[in-house]
Amino acid sequence: MTEVRAVVAMGEGKPVEVTTIHVPDPGPGEAVVDVQACGVCHTDLHYREGGINDEFPFLLGHEVAGRVAAVGEGVHNVEPGDFVVLNWRAVCGSCRACRRGRPQYCFDTHNADQPMTLADGTPLSPALGIGGFAEKTLVHSTQCTKVGRSGRPAVAGLLGCGVMAGIGAAVNTGQTGPGDSVAVIGCGGVGDGAVAGAAMTGARRIIAVDTDPKKLDWACQFGATHTVNASEADTVEAIRELTGGNGADVVIDAVGVPKTYEQAFYARDLAGTVVLVGVPDPTMRLDLPLLDVFARGGALKSSWYGDCLPERDFPMLTELYLQGRLPLEKFVTEEIALDGVEAAFEKMHRGDVLRSVVTF
Structure with a gap:
């Protein structure tokens, strides 16, 4: 288990807090990722306002790029050191949508089994199963999509949600x-x-x-x-x-x-x-x-999520960006520290930014 700093929404409509959380070592099928960048998305604000559900406290953030730090038993799709963009629809391959050849509509997407917790042991609900406003996060290994050449993490991570949608x-x-x-x-x-x-x-x-x-x-x-x-x-x-x-x-x-x-x-x-x-x-x-x-x-x-298949679309779009054919960098209005998320929500509400991105 590792202690890291993270942004947590403790209650509906309350300002977010930067606090210490516990990230478990990865179990079977899981991976711990060193977060390098995480975009501030409207969905995170919806979580804070109670617009998604009431399962507080929430570990916010989900537009993540980073490197795999450790993997659990049975993980073969990624290994420590891989640069990845995290996705919140890791397809199962066996539900009725996947069996019909429509995995973009998967009904049983994967998330980590173990909870991340506050320092007192209170389980956290990670936003979209990711929880990326943290120095490290625990996810299911199939939520990690390798994108080859990395480019800027602050840019690549935006493929994890809004831009891809x-x-x-x-x-x-x-x-x-x-x-x-x-x-x-x-x-x-x-x-x-x-x-x-x-x-x-x-x-x-x-x-x-x-x-x-x-x-x-x-x-x-x-x-x-x-x-x-x-x-x-x-x-x-x-x-x-x-x-x-x-x-x-x-x-x-x-x-x-x-x-x-x-x-x-x-x-x-x-x-x-x-x-x-x-x-x-x-x-x-x-x-x-x-x-x-x-x-x-x-x-x-x-x-839904741009009807994307992360393992197909994330690498392709990253390559188009690196070739100069997709201007992903123009989505990044500012790069901020972890304690700037609450201010970023205010800028988003006013329409002052396209994307604020937390960088580590």
Whole structure:
């Protein structure tokens, strides 16, 4: 067992604390990872606010890059010294989704069996089964994805959640292709990931939609060809005007509220695709005329983690970044110390940052 410093949310809505936790030695199938960088994601803030569940205290952080420090019995996929990005959907290979050849929908993903604890022995709930705001963390070995050449840990770790969700929403779920028109509603980290993914596939027209001019400027850095300020223009009409009156082939809702979903639904072309990647809260309801759903055709999809396969997508995207073909470094607004997480949440809430990243 090892004592390390970590960021813990002790109760709903309370400021996070930097405190000492205990990380067990890895058991069968487990690995301990020396965390080199961990992005500050909106999901961590949702955990702190009680928006995920009430299993406090939470060990926050999940967008992790680091090196394997030790492995337990029966681990063969990684070894000490490997540079890895951690994933929160480590597929089991044997559930009904995996058996049908759809492992991106795995229903029984792996996590470590042993709990990490506070100094007094209180078990911690690691965010998304990872708990990366710590000098070391314990995970299931299949949550460790080797990505070959490392690059900057602060950049590589962002593939662990938000950026991958956005890129995958465009590439895997939306199946965007060369010549397509794409609209992305909401241009934070996930939305800009979708913009970057659409650009990577050769989309002809990429329309970024947001109410914040700064976020629209950010979207242009990732490949947006047009922008719509939703506080000044009707989103649906603006997207239609930019697509010859037809609507976009693919519309990605990276906000996840009924209003933006309805905009996405009506801003797509006939037989076009809507992708919901923004996460709604449990109280939200949607009211659409069923005849419109039938008459407009196409596909209405939700995107879990960008429908990614970490062992396939993380190495590929890291290589594209190292070749200069995917501008992942532009997602990193600032690098901060472990005690800067609470301030990073405030900056995120104000829209001042795309991503703050804790580095060790």
